[in-house]
Amino acid sequence: MTCWLRSPMSETVSELARRRGFFFQASEAYGGAAGFYTYGPEGAALKRNIEDAWRDRFVTREGNMEIDSPTVTPEPVFQASGHLDDFDDMLVECPDCGESHRADHVIEDNTDVEDAESMPTDEVEALIADHELVCPACGGPLAGQSVTGFNLMFDTTIGPGDGDPGYLRPETAQGMFTEFPRLKEYARNQLPFGVAQVGTGYRNEISPRNALLRTREFTMAELEFFVDPAGDGPALDRVADVELPLYPVDAQQAAGEEYLRLTPQEALAEGVVGGEWVAYFLARSKQWFERVGVDMDRFRFRQHLPGELAHYASDCWDAEGEVDGDWVELEGVASRTDYDLSKHDEHADDSFTVFQAYDEPKTVERASVDPEMSYLGPEFGGAAGDVADALAALAARDRAAFDGDEVTVDVDGEAYTVPTERTGFEVAEETESGRHIIPHVVEPAFGIGRAVYTALAHSYEADEVDGEPRDVLRLPAEVAPTTVGVFPLMDKDGLGERAREIAAELRAAGLAVTYDDSGNIGRRYRRQDEVGTPYCVTVDYEALEEGAVTLRDRDTTTQVRVPIAEVAETLVGLRDGELRFEAL
RNA sequence: GCGCUGGUGGUCUAGUGGUAGGACAUGAGCUUCCCAAGCUCAUAGCCCGGGUUCAAUUCCCGGCCAGCGCACCA
Numbered sequence: 283m284t285c286w287l288r289s290p291m292s293e294t295v296s297e298l299a300r301r302r303g304f305f306f307q308a309s310e311a312y313g314g315a316a317g318f319y320t321y322g323p324e325g326a327a328l329k330r331n332i333e334d335a336w337r338d339r340f341v342t343r344e345g346n347m348e349i350d351s352p353t354v355t356p357e358p359v360f361q362a363s364g365h366l367d368d369f370d371d372m373l374v375e376c377p378d379c380g381e382s383h384r385a386d387h388v389i390e391d392n393t394d395v396e397d398a399e400s401m402p403t404d405e406v407e408a409l410i411a412d413h414e415l416v417c418p419a420c421g422g423p424l425a426g427q428s429v430t431g432f433n434l435m436f437d438t439t440i441g442p443g444d445g446d447p448g449y450l451r452p453e454t455a456q457g458m459f460t461e462f463p464r465l466k467e468y469a470r471n472q473l474p475f476g477v478a479q480v481g482t483g484y485r486n487e488i489s490p491r492n493a494l495l496r497t498r499e500f501t502m503a504e505l506e507f508f509v510d511p512a513g514d515g516p517a518l519d520r521v522a523d524v525e526l527p528l529y530p531v532d533a534q535q536a537a538g539e540e541y542l543r544l545t546p547q548e549a550l551a552e553g554v555v556g557g558e559w560v561a562y563f564l565a566r567s568k569q570w571f572e573r574v575g576v577d578m579d580r581f582r583f584r585q586h587l588p589g590e591l592a593h594y595a596s597d598c599w600d601a602e603g604e605v606d607g608d609w610v611e612l613e614g615v616a617s618r619t620d621y622d623l624s625k626h627d628e629h630a631d632d633s634f635t636v637f638q639a640y641d642e643p644k645t646v647e648r649a650s651v652d653p654e655m656s657y658l659g660p661e662f663g664g665a666a667g668d669v670a671d672a673l674a675a676l677a678a679r680d681r682a683a684f685d686g687d688e689v690t691v692d693v694d695g696e697a698y699t700v701p702t703e704r705t706g707f708e709v710a711e712e713t714e715s716g717r718h719i720i721p722h723v724v725e726p727a728f729g730i731g732r733a734v735y736t737a738l739a740h741s742y743e744a745d746e747v748d749g750e751p752r753d754v755l756r757l758p759a760e761v762a763p764t765t766v767g768v769f770p771l772m773d774k775d776g777l778g779e780r781a782r783e784i785a786a787e788l789r790a791a792g793l794a795v796t797y798d799d800s801g802n803i804g805r806r807y808r809r810q811d812e813v814g815t816p817y818c819v820t821v822d823y824e825a826l827e828e829g830a831v832t833l834r835d836r837d838t839t840t841q842v843r844v845p846i847a848e849v850a851e852t853l854v855g856l857r858d859g860e861l862r863f864e865a866l
Numbered sequence: 867g868c869g870c871u872g873g874u875g876g877u878c879u880a881g882u883g884g885u886a887g888g889a890c891a892u893g894a895g896c897u898u899c900c901c902a903a904g905c906u907c908a909u910a911g912c913c914c915g916g917g918u919u920c921a922a923u924u925c926c927c928g929g930c931c932a933g934c935g936c937a938c939c940a
Contacts, residue, residue, distance in 0.1 A: 293933085301877050301891080313914065313930045373867075373938080384938075432867090434939070453940095488867065488938050496939085590940095600940085611940065729940085747901060771899055800893085804901030811901095820900060832900065839901070 291606045295739050296493050298753065299325065302813050304738065305494060317490025317498035319731070324813050327763035327794065329501070329734050332574045333480050335761060336503045336728065339570045346476030346505065347468070351457025353482060354438060357447040362629035363456050363622065365449075369434040374410065374427050385429045388415055434485045436498075450484035455725065457481075458506040459622045463632040466508075471636050473721055474509040474559075480730070494731040495610055501730040507559060508623075508721040510638055515558035518546050521565035528599075529584040530554050541582055556597040556617065559724040563615050567601055567726060571612065575737035575758050580604035583615075594621030603736040610736055613728045620720040627720060639716035646714050649681040650674070652706030661700075668693045673705050681709060737761070741814060747839050750804075755814030756837055759857045765794045766853050767810040771822040773799040781821040784831065784846060788819075791850035793857070811836055817853060817863075819844075835863045842866045 300306045303322030307314045321329050341348045360366045374385040385406050393413050409415075411425040435452050439445040451457065458465070458477045469475040480503045490496050526549060528542040542554060546561035555561045564583055572578050586598040601613035627634035651673045658666040672691035676683055683689055684707040690699045741755045759765060768785040770777035778799055785797045796815065798806045803820060810818055820832040820841075831849060834841040844852055844866070855861035 296932095297877070307931075310913090310931085314932090316931065369939095432938090485939080487940095491933090592940095614940075727940095750902060752902070769900090777899095802898065802901080802903075804903085806902095807900080808902045822899070834900080841900075 291739055291742070292492065295735070295742060298742070298812070299493070299738065304328065304813075305734075315498075317487055317496070319494055319497055321734075324763040325734065328737075328757070328761060328814075329730060331761040331763070332733055332737065333501070333503065333730060335574050336480065336570060336730075337478070339566060339573070340476075340503070340505050340726070341478045344476060344505075344566075346478050346507070347465070348478045348480070349457065349461065349465070350481065351454070351461060351479065353451050353484070354440065354448050355451050355456065355460075356440060357449065358629065359456055359460055360435065360449055362625045363459070364625065365435060365452060365456075366433075369452060373432055374424055374429045385410065388424065389413070432488070434487065436484045436486050452485050453483050453727070454479040454481045454502055454504045455506060455622070455727065458504070459626055459634075460630070462508075462623060462626070462634050466636050473513055473636055473638065474507060476505050476507040478503070478505045494735040497731060502727060503730055504725065504727040505563075507563070507724045507726075508636075509559060509724060510636075510719060511620075511722045513638075516562035518550075518558065518562060521546050521562060521569075524565035524568055526555075526561075526564050526568060527578075527582045528554055529582050531585045531587055534584070534587065555599070557724065560597060560599065560615055560617055563724060563726045564599060564601075567613055567615065567728075571601060571603070571733070573758060574733060574761050575741050575756075576603050576612070576733070577740040580740060582609070584609070592616070592618075594618055603732075603740065605736060605739045610732055611729070612732050612736060613726060615724070615726045618723040618725050620722050622723055623720045633718075635718035635720050637716050637718050640714070643713050643715040645711055647709055648712045649677040649684070649707065649709045651677045652708075653700070654704045654706065657704045658700070662698060665693055665696070665698065669698045669700065672698075673700065673707075677705075677707060681707075752808050752811055754811040754836065757814035757816070759816040760859065762814045762816050763794065764796045764810070764813065764815040765817065765857050767796045767798055767806065767815050767818040769797075769803060769806050769818060769820050770799050771803060771820055775823070776826060777821050777823070780826060784819065784821060784849065788850050788853065791854060793850065793853055807834065807839075817856060819849060819853075833866070838863070 298304065299322075302324055304325035305319045305321050308318040308320040309315055337348065340346065357366070360369075374388065389406065389409050392415055393409065407427075407429045410427070410429070415424050436450040438448050438450065440448040457479055465477055466475075481501065482499055483502050484499050487496055487498055490498055494500075522545060525543050525545060528544060528549060530542065533540055533542070542549075544552065544554065546555070546558075546565050549555040549564075550558060550561050555564065568578075568581070568583075571581060580603055582602050583599045584602050586595070586600065591598055595616045596619055598614055598616040600611045601615070602609040603612050604610070623634040651670075653670045653673055655666065655670065658669055662669050669691060672693050673689065676689070676691055684702055684705065687702055688699050689702050689705055689707075690697055692698075737757065738755065741757045743754050743756060745752060745754060755762075766788060768781055768788065770781035781799070782797065785795050788795045796810065798809065800806070807818060814836070816836045818834040818836075820834065822832065825831045825846065829847070830843045830845050832841045833844045833849070833852070840863075842863075852861065852866065856863060
């Protein structure tokens with residue numbers, strides 16, 4: 283990772299964000315708590331618009347569904363998902379140099395012990411002492427140092443008293459996975475289908491940093507796209523013209539900063555991107571980032587290095603934006619295979635499979651049993667049910683076992699022998715019209731706060747108008763907190779009244795409007811420039827006579843006259859990208 | 867979590883062992899008829915707790931928060 287000396291952009295953005303109400307430290311009146319931010323009026327509007335653009339792109343236009351699941355989640359979910367183990371780190375600090383290390387890694391790297399991660403801390407401490415392990419950084423002895431457990435999940439208690447243990451979700455994804463049995467019904471068992479969620483996640487980060495970039499509570503937008511690995515791919519021709527700035531593993535290992543610029547088809551053909559759906563979502567992601575104000579000259583997709591890859595992921599690409607010389611992770615597009623649903627299928631009562639019909643029904647021979655319980659019962663007593671189950675399992679596994687006169691099965695270490703004729707064993711031809719599969723998951727997961735922050739940093743510019751400096755946020759009109767500022771040139775002679783009427787009309791047309799009649803007109807323009815308002819309408823004396831107002835463009839500061847009767851329609855068109863200011 | 871540096875109106879900042887000054891911003895008024903102009907007035911501040919002291923915003927200790935580095939994490 284590139285690390286520059288401190289550059290002013292992050293400070294500029296944070297200062298502007300504080301002053302103008304985009305975001306600021308939460309609970310400051312009580313000293314605050316690290317890693318928690320409040321979005322102010324401008325920021326909440328910007329964030330909402332960015333989320334809405336995300337929904338439009340990844341839910342509505344893709345024909346996917348959105349759900350809203352709880353943030354408090356019972357413990358067994360995370361036992362199944364692996365978060366209880368994976369998010370639990372054991373730290374040991376070197377007494378000599380003060381560096382902290384993952385205790386389990388120190389052990390696994392230096393001994394034959396393989397699964398230190400799942401051991402209790404006292405055993406880990408004992409292992410370190412027994413093997414006389416030393417600090418990987420300075421070589422100082424670690425024996426006798428205490429090992430402290432740290433789980434990144436916030437825990438809580440569900441219900442009164444001791445209650446049941448629960449956790450605040452560290453990602454919204456588990457909600458989509460745990461509700462999968464109902465969601466697949468809702469999707470009428472048709473693969474592929476996508477389930478999306480926009481919501482908060484919680485991670486008790488060891489050290490929150492960099493304003494919105496690493497917080498303990500944050501909004502993410504995740505899409506879990508469920509596919510049949512043998513099924514059809516996406517319609518790549520719809521993104522054929524999208525050029526992806528790709529930074530694959532080999533380029534990173536060559537320490538190069540050269541990006542490949544390939545379309546999804548090219549990236550697939552050259553084997554740079556492994557999966558069609560991943561390629562497709564990379565293209566859609568790029569389009570979305572551009573739409574919400576991320577500068578495409580400071581944007582790339584970086585492939586995860588092998589060691590970086592989560593154990594369940596077969597391929598993963600991060601969308602990254604550059605701020606102050608650092609690359610900020612904005613999104614991860616991961617091919618998660620069937621890991622998540624398999625885990626839940628294993629742990630939960632419900633089935634996480636989807637029935638996929640074959641094109642043509644198949645005829646298969648299937649061995650089955652139908653044991654005479656009237657025989658098994660008196661013979662084996664309480665074990666009879668288990669014996670019947672064991673027979674059924676054996677028939678499916680090894681039909682040759684039923685060739686003789688007797689069949690022997692093992693139940694809890696006890697051998698039970700049953701005459702074959704009592705088992706009801708038979709091999710029959712059956713018609714199989716399909717099979718139950720566990721879908722694979724392709725997951726584009728976005729950090730909304732990071733997108734908001736990057737859009738702000740990339741939109742900010744200090745330029746000059748008529749020799750006077752100004753700060754301007756060149757946010758896309760679609761996501762800008764306010765679409766139009768309405769000003770009377772002077773607040774007298776009826777101009778204010780007329781301007782208020784126009785502001786009300788614009789609000790009635792669904793526009794986000796700010797009204798301002800203070801100070802001189804230039805000051806009001808600058809105020810709106812600073813929060814990224816793309817257009818301003820000024821009502822002057824001629825407006826009263828001619829029925830036309832001045833429409834001023836933020837980026838160029840040029841102005842045009844627009845009839846009052848057409849202002850609302852014009853502004854809606856500009857906001858929605860159907861009109862261009864230069865064409866007015 | 868460790869280390870370094872810091873915390874003064876909304877923002878940026880000066881300063882002091884005897885409770886503080888500026889700039890910008892904000893509000894009111896005058897002026898101003900399309901890009902941060904001018905004048906007058908007003909609002910508003912020493913992060914929290916403990917200690918030393920007659921007296922602490924200032925010195926000491928602890929905490930919280932922030933930035934950076936280390937570690938960790940996505």
